[in-house]
């Protein structure tokens with residue numbers, strides 16, 4: 001007996017090499033096979049979703065498609081013992097929203113291995129204020145701490161600081177006792193960054209050194225970089241002896257042109273951060289920290305809530321680098 005349940009979703013269609021978005025209807029039958037059917041109550045917008053919505057085939061190969069790499073909601077059906085209907089859960093990363101129908105639809109069906117139970121201390125909405133962006137900021141901090149980082153007088157640089165990853169990196173680092181220096185291209189967001197806990201605010205140009213010098217005076221005790229390009233190359237040259245740079249993004253550029261000197265003369269570590277496929281043990285550690293000792297009191301300030309019908313305009317803005325904080329999508333309305 002076919003399942004007739006219909007639900008609302010953003011659908012991206014490809015016609016003659018062009019991509020169009022609309023809010024349409026899908027049925028649960030159209031979802032891919034999987035262990036667990038989840039009714040999505042909240043999703044959130046990440047840069048990768050915007051790439052998928054814009055037709056980037058490096059993110060999504062096949063269209064029509066529903067993006068949304070983040071989803072939080074309630075289990076409706078489950079074929080596995082350990083996950084029960086009625087449980088609150090969240091999914092970030094893996095293939096969700098890439099080539100698997102994603103969180104910009106009111107239902108998703110996914111393998112049980114992709115699912116994390118909502119950690120105690122977080123609401124479904126809060127979990128999506130974090131979403132992949134917050135998880136990535138948290139994973140970056142976890143990796144920096146594995147490398148020996150601990151709160152001190154050293155400055156920790158966060159680039160792309162008003163973006164999703166950047167805002168949450170500033171918030172959780174300062175919450176965890178670090179002295180944060182935030183670099184931004186948005187001169188009017190100084191108050192916002194100070195409220196999140198940044199001690200020093202720099203113009204993006206100040207961390208984008210054009211000289212091409214191999215090394216510069218060491219300044220950073222650690223870096224969370226979400227922009228890549230020459231800003232990442234500059235950060236490497238300015239990082240202190242034996243300290244680490246967590247590289248997680250590419251909004252300036254996916255290319256870095258750097259010298260080996262920061263690595264071989266200063267022992268600098270370049271840490272690659274991949275939030276999509278990290279192990280379940282690491283996932284649980286990051287989520288428990290985000291719900292507990294790192295939990296930011298400024299989550300509400302970072303969030304802009306919208307409904308599915310308002311999402312298209314936000315997608316255009318994030319592609320232009322104009323979003324501050326995190327867009328959370330209320331999927332019930």
Ligand SMILES: NC(=O)c1ccc[n+]([C@@H]2O[C@H](COP(=O)([O-])OP(=O)(O)OC[C@H]3O[C@@H](n4cnc5c(N)ncnc54)[C@H](OP(=O)(O)O)[C@@H]3O)[C@@H](O)[C@H]2O)c1
Pocket residue numbers: 045046047048132133136159160161162163164165166183184185186204226227231247248249250251252273274275276318319320321322323324325
């Ligand atoms: N590795 C992973 O697992 C992972 C997970 C999540 C995201 N990411 C990546 O991380 C990056 C940020 O994602 P997001 O969701 O935080 O995006 P976002 O909200 O759009 O934030 C990106 C920020 O980068 C800055 N920026 C924009 N254009 C720039 C440019 N041309 N040069 C320098 N800075 C620029 C802006 O901040 P300011 O105006 O404050 O400078 C912008 O707000 C993306 O590349 C995304 O793909 C990776």
